[in-house]
Amino acid sequence: MADLPLAGIRICDLTWVIAGPTATRVLADFGAEVIRVEHGQAADPIRFGRPILSGKPTLNNSGFFNYFNRNKKSILLNVRHPLGMELLHRLIAVSDVVIENFSSGVLDSWELSYEAQKAINPAIIYCSVSGFGHTGRDKHFTTWGPTAQALSGLTMMSGLPGKPPAGWGYSYMDHTAGYYSAIAVMMALHHRNKTGEGQHIDISQVEAGMALTGPAVLDYTVNGRSFRREGMPTGNRAWEPAIAPHNTYRCAGDDRWIAVACRNDAEWGAMVRAMGEPAWAGARFETLVGRLEYQDELDTRIGEWTATRDDYAVMAALQAAGVPAGVCQGPSDRVERDEQFRARGWWTSMPHAELGPEAGIDGVTPRLARTPGTNRTASPLLGEHTLDVMTGLLGMTGDEFAEYTEMGVFM
Amino acid sequence: MSGPLAGLRVVEHSGPLGQLAGKLLADMGADVVLVEPPAGSAARAVGPFVDDVPGPNRSLNFWYHNTNKRSVIADLETSEGASTWRSLVGCADIVIEDCAPGELDGLSLGYSALGEPRSGLIWCAVTPFGQDGPWAHYQATDMIGLALGGPMKMNGYDPEDAPGAPPIRGLGDQGYNTACHYAAQGILAALLYRDRTGKGQFIDASMHEACSSTTEVALPYWFTLRTDVFRQTGRHAAAQPTEPWLYMAADGKYNLIFGVGRDNATWAKIKAWFQESGFGKQFGEPRFDDPAVRQPGKGSPEAAEIMAELGAFIAGHTAEEVYRGGQERRQAWGVVRAPSEALDDPHWSDRGFWAEVTGEGRAEPVRMPGAPYQFSATPWELRRPAPKLGEHTAEVLAEWLGQQ
Numbered sequence: 001m002a003d004l005p006l007a008g009i010r011i012c013d014l015t016w017v018i019a020g021p022t023a024t025r026v027l028a029d030f031g032a033e034v035i036r037v038e039h040g041q042a043a044d045p046i047r048f049g050r051p052i053l054s055g056k057p058t059l060n061n062s063g064f065f066n067y068f069n070r071n072k073k074s075i076l077l078n079v080r081h082p083l084g085m086e087l088l089h090r091l092i093a094v095s096d097v098v099i100e101n102f103s104s105g106v107l108d109s110w111e112l113s114y115e116a117q118k119a120i121n122p123a124i125i126y127c128s129v130s131g132f133g134h135t136g137r138d139k140h141f142t143t144w145g146p147t148a149q150a151l152s153g154l155t156m157m158s159g160l161p162g163k164p165p166a167g168w169g170y171s172y173m174d175h176t177a178g179y180y181s182a183i184a185v186m187m188a189l190h191h192r193n194k195t196g197e198g199q200h201i202d203i204s205q206v207e208a209g210m211a212l213t214g215p216a217v218l219d220y221t222v223n224g225r226s227f228r229r230e231g232m233p234t235g236n237r238a239w240e241p242a243i244a245p246h247n248t249y250r251c252a253g254d255d256r257w258i259a260v261a262c263r264n265d266a267e268w269g270a271m272v273r274a275m276g277e278p279a280w281a282g283a284r285f286e287t288l289v290g291r292l293e294y295q296d297e298l299d300t301r302i303g304e305w306t307a308t309r310d311d312y313a314v315m316a317a318l319q320a321a322g323v324p325a326g327v328c329q330g331p332s333d334r335v336e337r338d339e340q341f342r343a344r345g346w347w348t349s350m351p352h353a354e355l356g357p358e359a360g361i362d363g364v365t366p367r368l369a370r371t372p373g374t375n376r377t378a379s380p381l382l383g384e385h386t387l388d389v390m391t392g393l394l395g396m397t398g399d400e401f402a403e404y405t406e407m408g409v410f411m
Numbered sequence: 412m413s414g415p416l417a418g419l420r421v422v423e424h425s426g427p428l429g430q431l432a433g434k435l436l437a438d439m440g441a442d443v444v445l446v447e448p449p450a451g452s453a454a455r456a457v458g459p460f461v462d463d464v465p466g467p468n469r470s471l472n473f474w475y476h477n478t479n480k481r482s483v484i485a486d487l488e489t490s491e492g493a494s495t496w497r498s499l500v501g502c503a504d505i506v507i508e509d510c511a512p513g514e515l516d517g518l519s520l521g522y523s524a525l526g527e528p529r530s531g532l533i534w535c536a537v538t539p540f541g542q543d544g545p546w547a548h549y550q551a552t553d554m555i556g557l558a559l560g561g562p563m564k565m566n567g568y569d570p571e572d573a574p575g576a577p578p579i580r581g582l583g584d585q586g587y588n589t590a591c592h593y594a595a596q597g598i599l600a601a602l603l604y605r606d607r608t609g610k611g612q613f614i615d616a617s618m619h620e621a622c623s624s625t626t627e628v629a630l631p632y633w634f635t636l637r638t639d640v641f642r643q644t645g646r647h648a649a650a651q652p653t654e655p656w657l658y659m660a661a662d663g664k665y666n667l668i669f670g671v672g673r674d675n676a677t678w679a680k681i682k683a684w685f686q687e688s689g690f691g692k693q694f695g696e697p698r699f700d701d702p703a704v705r706q707p708g709k710g711s712p713e714a715a716e717i718m719a720e721l722g723a724f725i726a727g728h729t730a731e732e733v734y735r736g737g738q739e740r741r742q743a744w745g746v747v748r749a750p751s752e753a754l755d756d757p758h759w760s761d762r763g764f765w766a767e768v769t770g771e772g773r774a775e776p777v778r779m780p781g782a783p784y785q786f787s788a789t790p791w792e793l794r795r796p797a798p799k800l801g802e803h804t805a806e807v808l809a810e811w812l813g814q815q
Contacts, residue, residue: 067630191415204762
């Protein structure tokens, strides 16, 4: 069996909802032992999150939860019980990383600041993911992914001019704050490998979003131009680099669209040939200046050409000519029709006690040739590994476990 | 101070697609050398430009994505340039490139020629669709990645807001960014494996897979219920219509609202705040006391009344007042800001978020986003602004290769 790149790394995972679990999904995919510490009295709301298989939520039948929590273990631990907190200390003592995405101040209220964690485990890497970070005057403010998208500028950068913002359609910044957290944790692990030193990583979800708007901020600080101006955002037309055609065009069928971008005159020429050299595609569209100047007509004409055609057929024809083009794929398109995903074996399934023997899931990217990340287990049932972790990792006897259970430590 | 990646040598050959991956490593201490053709990386041709004057050193897109890197000119089509590339790769820990699959191998300058003989080298190839498969040689831009990968189809409008509107792409090269977030994850996982074993490897990073992995509920809905979610104005795509989240304030800016007073403690605070301003006079009636009837989307008249009063309240205040007032009352509300409007928010200055750079056309420092994460022991650091084209050719060849 191929070795996993993060084999031997143990994560004490106090995260919930999406941003934190995204980070630990990445670490688990690459082989870290991720132990989710869960609370029956205040369960991760994603365990109730739609889509739920067969109506009533059971805490274990959310497809949403399954997607973000594969390859992990789950233990129930009542941290409001002194013995539960003591067990959390013991888990931190044998972990490489503690990660949480509570509001700032929660871990302090548990008396588990970084300093306190360091007293338990001097080399611990503590990663906190919060809306506004653990310092600064507004550190007590809170976010969901969309709040972070709004405050960072990403929401405004998505939409048609003159319309309300469209974006983002999902919690892009829950995913992406999770990615930054996984990156940060792995960097800190590398530093610890070299020096033995752990550290605290303080991640603000809003800052992670602001870091994705660099050129827009510089256009203001250098050129004095804000995105809050007429004509912005540009919908699917190019902002920078300014190229045309660059848009989405309606195809035959219900809500079918193709995105097309010609980066230069040569690609435009290839597109004209692929369209059968229509008479309208003449002189004034031959140069970028002309295509930008007459972009309304250009888009109308291209839309007339695509409107009666199948989106995948348009993509194939344009790509055969070397023109960047892609269907706006929905989830069913990606899973059922996408030839690239199919050829690369992207879709798979893992058995899950309540979601069925073939609960669907995607693969692990990027692909490491020697030690690829893998799908090993579907998401854990709530508390599925409490006994294993307590009696195995933490060395508790069966009698102790029964006694602690009786006292309400594992709930 | 030096970052967690101090001491690592990275050779990068990338343009708009791959450049963030190199920045993520460079900003945390790695010595990243960007190898560019004589005309410069394609990213140098991407605007906006300083004073709208194009030039290899005037791209603000390049300024942002190439901090802390050094620039070496080497034309891989010439024997001299190829030799430089081989030598630099020969003393690198990590290579990042975003060439088409097979392009560098065709010049005998790819992983098969240079990487495989060196067991410790980590080589990350960032491409639109991955190294193999029927679309491996398809052409793509950021928008094409976001279209095929799925984000666009989730993002757009209710028909009443924009009849017939297409799926919408969020700007800012977020498809490229997502590809690079995954590329960096793969590089670091490979680095930790190398720390343990001394072995490197090839990494196949696909923007298509990265974007598809970044679509939240979309795939779970399909896997679990065989249902497609559909796009709705300014909020999440869902399998059913949901309540609006965006409300226009008195200054024309939008507030983003998630529910109002979900629990009784925060509801009491919200109620008092509204009523002080003359809104929600009926909220004192006992029928509003049950949290369940206050939640939108369930059809209760109380919820509808609350949202109507909320809309009127927001229309009578500025968006920043609503945002701050809500947050002070434990509501995770937001304000839809332009990216540059965060510059006026002192919280980010408190945290030292902004970095300052100079460059061609701007001798005085200007601000741009800084650290996406704060490390207590090995912090993010701006050691140098993005390099001018070829600025470090002699310096790097002397330092890395001992060439004078």
